[in-house]
Amino acid sequence: MAASAPAAPSSAATDVPSHAATTSPRAARPAGRAGTIIVPDRLLRSWDPVTVFFDGDRGPAGGGPEDDPGRLVRFAPSHPGAFTWLDARTL
Numbered sequence: 001m002a003a004s005a006p007a008a009p010s011s012a013a014t015d016v017p018s019h020a021a022t023t024s025p026r027a028a029r030p031a032g033r034a035g036t037i038i039v040p041d042r043l044l045r046s047w048d049p050v051t052v053f054f055d056g057d058r059g060p061a062g063g064g065p066e067d068d069p070g071r072l073v074r075f076a077p078s079h080p081g082a083f084t085w086l087d088a089r090t091l
Contacts, residue, residue, distance in 0.1 A: 029053045050079065052091045059085035066091060
């Protein structure tokens with residue numbers, strides 16, 4: 001029996017919903033929790049990303065790099081990597 005390539009995805013499977021481009025990453029904030037939230041609440045592996053959801057605007061509305069994360073967060077021990085704003089409330 002000869003192997004065959006998987007079928008190409010249909011155009012419906014590759015279409016991006018119209019709201020996807022306009023949905024803010026803030027929509028991923030954990031529901032039912034107030035204040036500043038850190039996800040995950042404990043580090044699982046050293047390379048896992050950490051997301052901080054603030055209860056108010058702290059960064060640039062359009063997102064971008066955070067050059068001085070120490071003004072907002074502290075990691076002990078230090079955590080390697082870059083800090084990037086997804087929107088004004090999500091670092």
